Amino acid sequence: MILNAERHAARIWSSSLATVLVLGAGTWGAYVYFYLPAYGLPAIAMALSLIAALIASAAFLVAIALSSKWITSIRLRRIEQAKPLLAAAVAEHLTGHDRSKELLAISKRFGSAIDLSLVELMAQLTGTGRERLLRLAQTIGVTDRVIRQTRSVFEGRRNEALGALRVLARPEDVPALKEILIARDERLKVEAARIILAVGSSADIEAVFMFCLRQPLSVRALLLLSLKPYALHLSMSVLPRILNDGDPKMVLPALEFLRAWQIFLPLPEIAILTSHTDATVREAAFHALMDPLSAAAVENRIRAGMADPVVSVQAAAVMAAGRLQINALEMALRQLYRQSADRDVQRNSALALARLQNPAERFLEESARSGGVSARFALEALEQIRLRPSLERM
Amino acid sequence: MTGFWQIFTDIFQIFEWAAIYYVAGITAVYLGMTILGFFVLRRVTPVLTKDEASELARSPLVPGVSILAPAYNEALTVRESVRGMLKLAYSNYEVIVINDGSKDETLQILIDEFKLCRCNRTPSSEIPTKTIRGVYESRDPIRLLVIDKENGGKADSLNAGLNYARTPLVAAVDSDSLIEETALMQVVYPFLEDPDRMVASGGLIRIVNGCSVQGGRVTRVAVPRAWIPRFQTIEYLRAFLAGRVSFSFVNSLLIISGAFGIFQRKPVVELGGYLTTTVGEDMELVIRLHRYFQNRKIPYRIAFVPEPVCWTESPEDLKILRRQRNRWQRGTVECLRLHRSMIFNWKYGAVGLFALPYFLIFEMFGPAVELAGYGLTVIGLALGLIPINVAALFFIVSVLFGVVLSVSALLLEEFTVRRYQRPEDLLVLFASAIAENFGYRQLMTVWRTQGLWDAFRGKTGWGKMERKGFQT
Numbered sequence: 001m002i003l004n005a006e007r008h009a010a011r012i013w014s015s016s017l018a019t020v021l022v023l024g025a026g027t028w029g030a031y032v033y034f035y036l037p038a039y040g041l042p043a044i045a046m047a048l049s050l051i052a053a054l055i056a057s058a059a060f061l062v063a064i065a066l067s068s069k070w071i072t073s074i075r076l077r078r079i080e081q082a083k084p085l086l087a088a089a090v091a092e093h094l095t096g097h098d099r100s101k102e103l104l105a106i107s108k109r110f111g112s113a114i115d116l117s118l119v120e121l122m123a124q125l126t127g128t129g130r131e132r133l134l135r136l137a138q139t140i141g142v143t144d145r146v147i148r149q150t151r152s153v154f155e156g157r158r159n160e161a162l163g164a165l166r167v168l169a170r171p172e173d174v175p176a177l178k179e180i181l182i183a184r185d186e187r188l189k190v191e192a193a194r195i196i197l198a199v200g201s202s203a204d205i206e207a208v209f210m211f212c213l214r215q216p217l218s219v220r221a222l223l224l225l226s227l228k229p230y231a232l233h234l235s236m237s238v239l240p241r242i243l244n245d246g247d248p249k250m251v252l253p254a255l256e257f258l259r260a261w262q263i264f265l266p267l268p269e270i271a272i273l274t275s276h277t278d279a280t281v282r283e284a285a286f287h288a289l290m291d292p293l294s295a296a297a298v299e300n301r302i303r304a305g306m307a308d309p310v311v312s313v314q315a316a317a318v319m320a321a322g323r324l325q326i327n328a329l330e331m332a333l334r335q336l337y338r339q340s341a342d343r344d345v346q347r348n349s350a351l352a353l354a355r356l357q358n359p360a361e362r363f364l365e366e367s368a369r370s371g372g373v374s375a376r377f378a379l380e381a382l383e384q385i386r387l388r389p390s391l392e393r394m
Numbered sequence: 395m396t397g398f399w400q401i402f403t404d405i406f407q408i409f410e411w412a413a414i415y416y417v418a419g420i421t422a423v424y425l426g427m428t429i430l431g432f433f434v435l436r437r438v439t440p441v442l443t444k445d446e447a448s449e450l451a452r453s454p455l456v457p458g459v460s461i462l463a464p465a466y467n468e469a470l471t472v473r474e475s476v477r478g479m480l481k482l483a484y485s486n487y488e489v490i491v492i493n494d495g496s497k498d499e500t501l502q503i504l505i506d507e508f509k510l511c512r513c514n515r516t517p518s519s520e521i522p523t524k525t526i527r528g529v530y531e532s533r534d535p536i537r538l539l540v541i542d543k544e545n546g547g548k549a550d551s552l553n554a555g556l557n558y559a560r561t562p563l564v565a566a567v568d569s570d571s572l573i574e575e576t577a578l579m580q581v582v583y584p585f586l587e588d589p590d591r592m593v594a595s596g597g598l599i600r601i602v603n604g605c606s607v608q609g610g611r612v613t614r615v616a617v618p619r620a621w622i623p624r625f626q627t628i629e630y631l632r633a634f635l636a637g638r639v640s641f642s643f644v645n646s647l648l649i650i651s652g653a654f655g656i657f658q659r660k661p662v663v664e665l666g667g668y669l670t671t672t673v674g675e676d677m678e679l680v681i682r683l684h685r686y687f688q689n690r691k692i693p694y695r696i697a698f699v700p701e702p703v704c705w706t707e708s709p710e711d712l713k714i715l716r717r718q719r720n721r722w723q724r725g726t727v728e729c730l731r732l733h734r735s736m737i738f739n740w741k742y743g744a745v746g747l748f749a750l751p752y753f754l755i756f757e758m759f760g761p762a763v764e765l766a767g768y769g770l771t772v773i774g775l776a777l778g779l780i781p782i783n784v785a786a787l788f789f790i791v792s793v794l795f796g797v798v799l800s801v802s803a804l805l806l807e808e809f810t811v812r813r814y815q816r817p818e819d820l821l822v823l824f825a826s827a828i829a830e831n832f833g834y835r836q837l838m839t840v841w842r843t844q845g846l847w848d849a850f851r852g853k854t855g856w857g858k859m860e861r862k863g864f865q866t
Contacts, residue, residue: 012433012643019429041784043414047791054425054798061805187446218586221455222446260454343518379514387533 007184019057026053079117082110086117093136094129104140115142119164134170143168147176150188162191169195174204181211189215190222197226205230206238213242213253220253228261235265243269248278255284264291274301274317279310286316295324306332315344322352330360337367337374346374350381406770406779413767420756421795427640428802434643435635435700435810442583442701447576450583451483457585458561459487459578459656463569464551469498471570471707473507478611479567480536484578488537490555491569495524495545504540509533517557521667523550529558548652549668549675556667559659566676568653570707572602572612577703581656584697591695593683594657596650597703598634601627603710612705617819617826622715624826625834626708632803635700635810642698646684646749648729650696652676654704661686672732673854674725681733684745700810716841723845724853726757731849761842768836793831800827 027049035045035052085106093099107114119142122133137143146168149161169177173195180192193208200208209230212223227234242254251273258265271294273285286305289298298320305317306329318336321329330353337349353360361382368378442450450456461479465472472491479489493501504510510530524546532538541554552566563585567573574580577597584595604618618624641647650657655676665682668675680696687694709715730737730753737754739746771788774780804823807814814820 008437009643012430012437015433016426016430019433020426023425023429039787041787044784044787044791047418047795048787050421051791051794051798054802058798058801058805061809216587217455217589218450218583221450221453221586224453224455225449256455262454343516347516376514376516380516383514 023050023053023057026056078110082106082114083117086114087121090118090121090133090136094132100136100139103136107140107142115145115164116160118142119146119167123167134168137168138170143170143173147173147180150180150183150192155185158185158188162188165195166191166198169199171199171201174200178204178207181208186216186219190219193223194226197230202233202237205233209234209238213250213257220256224257224260227257228263231261231263231265235267239265239267240269243267243273246273246276246281248276248281251276251281252284255281255288258288258290259284262290264293266291268294268297271298271301274298274305279308279313282308283310283313283316286313286320289320289324292324295326298324299326299328302326302329303332306336311342311345314340315342315348318345318348318352322348322355325355327356327360330356333360334363337377347377347380350374350377351384354381354385403779406774409766409770410774410780413763413770416763417767417792417795420760421799423752423756424636424799428636428799428806430643431636431639432802432806432809434639435806438700442576442580444576447579447583448483450586451576451579452485454485455586456484456486456579456582457563457589459484459563459565459582460555460559460561460659461487461489461565461567461578462492462552462555462559463489463567464492464494464548464555465496465500465569466494466545466548466551467496467498467500468569469496469500469503472500473503474607474609475569475572476504476508476538477609478572480538481575481609481611482573482578483575484582486561487578488539488561490539490541490558492541492543492551492555494543494547494551501540501542505530508536508538508540510538510540513539515539515558518560519557519663521553521557521663523554523557526554547670549670549672552675553667553670556659556663562659563656564659564662565654565656566652567704568706571599571653572607572705573654574703574705575611577654577701578656580699580701581654581703584695584699585656585658588695591693592658593661593687593694593696594650594655594680595697595699596638596647596655597699597701599630599651599653600702600705601630601708602705603708605705615814615819616816617814617822618708618710620710621826621829622710622712622834623708624822625830626715628800628803628823628827628830631807632800634698635803635806636799638698639700641749642696644744644748645695646744647696647698648680648684648745648749648753649677650680650698651704653706657683669732671854672725672728673721674729677725678729678732681729681736681745681750684742685733685736688742688745712837716844719838719841720845720848723758723761723842724849726753727846727849730754730758758846761839762846764839765843768839796831796835797828800830803827 027046030049030052031046035049036042039045039048086103089099089102089106093103118133118137122130122137125133146161146164149157150165152158152161165173165177177192177196180188181196183189183192193211196204196208208223209227212220212227215223239254239258242250245251255270255273258267258270270285270288274282274289276282276285282305286302289302302317302321302324305313306321308314308317314336318333321333333349333353333356336345337353340346340349350364353364364378364382368375368382463476463479468475476489476491491504493504509532511533512528513531515529515531524544527542527544530540530542539558541558543551543554555566556564563582565578565581581595581597585592600615601618601623602612603620603623604616605612606614606616618627638647638649652675657679661683662679665679665686669678669682672678683694683696709718730750733750736742736746737750742750771780771785775782775785801824804820804827808820814823
């Protein structure tokens with residue numbers, strides 16, 4: 001999941017260089033020992049040597065591809081061999097007979113092939129049967145092996161291990177999962193975070209949220225919806241602390257989450273942040289204002305935001321006024337609509353006025369009839385609210 | 395006479411050696427890019443699994459995108475392709491189709507099919523364009539905007555779309571292309587990974603001929619039935635998987651295909667949008683973006699995503715193919731001419747010292763040099779300056795190099811993207827990789843040389859592109 005190859009630049013360059021050197025050595029060998037004596041013409045001999053070396057490399061790659069397919073098929077065959085033995089032993093184990101020793105022996109014989117089959121079986125079970133198998137997996141070392149495999153150099157193995165971990169993980173595994181959170185592979189981090197959310201305690205959920213705030217947007221976007229069910233819990237635990245601290249590095253992603261979740265959360269700290277010294281924080285705070293019950297409390301803050309020296313903050317404040325439908329701000333909105341030099345602020349003001357309905361709507365109608373540049377914004381806003389209210393224009 | 399003959403043979407030998415060095419150089423560069431491309435692809439694919447792409451696409455944190463689809467006389471394909479565009483897996487996007495004064499029923503088809511009615515959407519920027527005749531929105535709850543304007547060409551249409559777009563990102567697409575369901579997410583992903591520096595990204599364009607299409611989606615991937623599109627399939631793989639991957643790795647990607655590319659709207663608008671006076675407007679914009687950011691010393695990235703994002707119909711008719719290649723060659727020449735001050739200019743880093751010189755030496759003059767090489771060989775043979783066995787060996791070597799490079803591109807595909815599942819498809823492509831060197835490659839050389847000549851003569855215009863429509 002890492003597209004930015006810059007992170008692997010040293011490795012990519014050194015591998016490429018090594019390949020060129022090997023290819024060069026092969027070409028030189030073929031040239032000196034075969035083609036030059038055979039053809040006599042240096043240019044032709046060199047070209048033919050290079051082609052021979054390239055064909056040999058291509059053949060080598062094809063051989064690698066084929067052998068990898070062959071190894072996979074052997075592995076799959078072993079899994080198929082192990083399945084009936086495993087199923088029989090597991091069935092007996094589930095009926096109350098302790099078959100852990102037998103299963104350990106099967107596990108030793110078939111290696112990691114058994115782990116996946118056991119996980120497959122486990123995924124089909126619920127309740128006490130699953131609990132018993134979870135304990136068994138712990139006893140015969142499957143869980144430890146799977147956690148180790150998440151550190152494999154092969155991406156396929158890592159992904160396989162993560163799939164297994166989703167089924168195997170128990171609250172006791174959270175410390176090991178937290179170690180995965182510092183991995184370089186983002187896919188690993190995201191999956192580990194999700195598993196922690198599924199099996200972890202409240203403190204673990206808070207830890208995942210804190211971890212998430214420090215991650216790049218790609219990781220935050222992937223975990224956003226997984227964290228949404230815990231929004232209320234977070235709003236009563238870590239969120240007030242983060243918002244009160246006011247550190248833009250943490251506050252901005254936190255506000256971004258609050259805006260994207262679109263849930264009314266009892267967080268008065270958001271309104272306070274609308275007067276933060278950093279304009280990006282102020283803008284994000286206006287975007288995160290959701291709670292219509294707090295409309296009266298934030299009216300003055302929005303009014304101040306509408307007079308902010310930074311245009312993007314003004315636009316965000318105007319949007320908040322429309323979203324929270326604060327009628328007391330109608331005159332301020334009319335003024336911005338008429339006087340702002342910024343297109344976005346004018347358009348947002350018209351839209352906010354249209355949301356306030358009458359008499360703001362009547363004002364827009366008159367403005368539309370009067371013509372002029374701003375009339376177009378009035379027309380657009382009225383059209384949007386009346387004809388396509390479900391689709392907010394982008 | 396002996397003196398003249400001596401001078402002639404000396405000059406001939408100089409040219410002969412120059413041709414040999416040129417071929418050696420081009421082979422070394424292609425080979426180097428293939429090797430580099432292989433290791434880059436090993437590190438970066440798969441970018442996103444299908445599950446991840448659709449999960450990310452649901453996330454409200456993804457930036458808004460406006461898809462700009464210019465349409466000129468696209469009555470045959472516009473319905474299918476717009477339907478496909480409206481079904482993309484992405485939470486925050488709208489489709490803007492720009493009817494560029496079509497003379498056929500393109501606009502009426504759009505109005506009827508998507509229940510369009512006139513609307514009062516206001517533009518958010520003022521890039522000069524031909525007159526806008528009307529803006530339409532659907533009465534259905536779909537995010538589709540249609541701009542009807544006077545004919546002004548593709549770049550002019552994209553500029554009109556840019557004016558009406560409001561999202562931070564814009565995607566320029568061809569309305570005759572089919573977009574993969576998760577394409578938008580795949581190409582937006584670099585903007586999530588590196589939001590501060592990413593300014594543009596593009597993806598892998600594949601050929602739709604031979605594939606089955608249903609509801610605007612490619613439902614079965616197959617190799618084209620005709621040989622000409624098969625050869626183009628190989629060409630596309632070579633260009634994208636080796637060339638663009640390597641250029642992107644050193645942040646000197648010059649082409650984001652006009653069929654599907656994503657840009658940050660703000661810098662593009664600040665630059666005045668697409669240039670309307672060139673036929674290579676996609677390449678020109680990317681070079682201008684490089685110039686803009688390098689001149690201001692602002693850190694930036696332009697990325698290529700090695701995932702198939704878009705399917706395009708390739709010409710099966712030689713006449714149309716000739717026009718297309720002629721246009722591409724002219725586009726390259728125009729862009730290089732416009733930005734000649736950047737070539738070999740250390741100030742522009744890898745773009746000035748690697749990408750632009752590569753395009754100048756190998757892409758712009760390459761076909762002419764190759765053609766001169768063929769001519770020299772014939773002259774040399776006729777005058778007895780080159781023994782027939784040496785000429786034959788040279789020909790075999792040149793063909794073998796071509797085959798090796800094409801097969802490497804196919805191996806790259808097989809090791810990374812793996813879109814062709816049936817072994818017989820791969821075998822056909824291997825056969826095409828060999829066959830393209832006997833006639834097709836030489837034909838392309840002639841046409842591209844003509845394109846070079848036309849560019850120097852100042853020829854402009856797109857030429858006519860006829861569509862067959864998708865196989866449903």
